[in-house]
Amino acid sequence: MHKIQRQLHVDHHHLQRLLNCLTTEIDCYDFDSKRAADLAVILSALDYVDTYPDKWHHPSEDIIFDRLLEKDVKESKLIEQLKQEHKEIILETGKIHQLFDMVANDCIVPADELLGGARHFITLQRKHLEKENEFVYPLMDVLFDAEEWKAIESEIKIQDDPLFKKQSKKEFEHLYQYILDLENEH
Numbered sequence: 001m002h003k004i005q006r007q008l009h010v011d012h013h014h015l016q017r018l019l020n021c022l023t024t025e026i027d028c029y030d031f032d033s034k035r036a037a038d039l040a041v042i043l044s045a046l047d048y049v050d051t052y053p054d055k056w057h058h059p060s061e062d063i064i065f066d067r068l069l070e071k072d073v074k075e076s077k078l079i080e081q082l083k084q085e086h087k088e089i090i091l092e093t094g095k096i097h098q099l100f101d102m103v104a105n106d107c108i109v110p111a112d113e114l115l116g117g118a119r120h121f122i123t124l125q126r127k128h129l130e131k132e133n134e135f136v137y138p139l140m141d142v143l144f145d146a147e148e149w150k151a152i153e154s155e156i157k158i159q160d161d162p163l164f165k166k167q168s169k170k171e172f173e174h175l176y177q178y179i180l181d182l183e184n185e186h
Contacts, residue, residue, distance in 0.1 A: 002149040011057045014164045026118045044175040046097040048163045056159040058086040096121045
């Protein structure tokens with residue numbers, strides 16, 4: 001497996017972990033929740049999505065997806081859909097981030113708008129990851145040889161994940177520890 005392909009796979013695993021964290025915190029906004037949501041964790045998670053998946057992961061996939069489309073694969077329609085979803089995910093990240101920024105600034109945000117928006121964002125992300133993992137990522141193994149990966153590598157520079165790298169950036173330390181603690185509880 002090429003290092004870019006490996007990084008994309010690892011990113012998907014990490015994003016699933018992050019979505020589990022977000023789900024746990026969003027569920028705290030439910031009426032019958034036993035505790036208050038940790039707004040700092042939510043905002044940090046959204047900062048991360050805006051910083052890494054939306055700025056490096058999805059654009060890198062788009063480059064690879066364009067190469068797959070050049071091969072006229074039967075999954076072409078799905079690949080086009082996934083590229084469009086990248087744009088939608090970026091817009092949804094911005095919307096949900098704005099809502100939680102408003103909450104952090106003590107603005108009134110209707111609960112159904114906050115919960116509905118957050119759950120829509122999480123569901124959109126999860127379904128997107130599932131489609132990529134099941135239908136598109138396997139194509140990389142079959143259709144790209146070492147020479148094609150070298151060409152892709154000239155367009156994509158691997159970025160360090162600011163959250164899950166062994167020495168995560170200071171801004172994400174709390175979020176990283178939260179994710180580890182949450183996983184240890186289960």
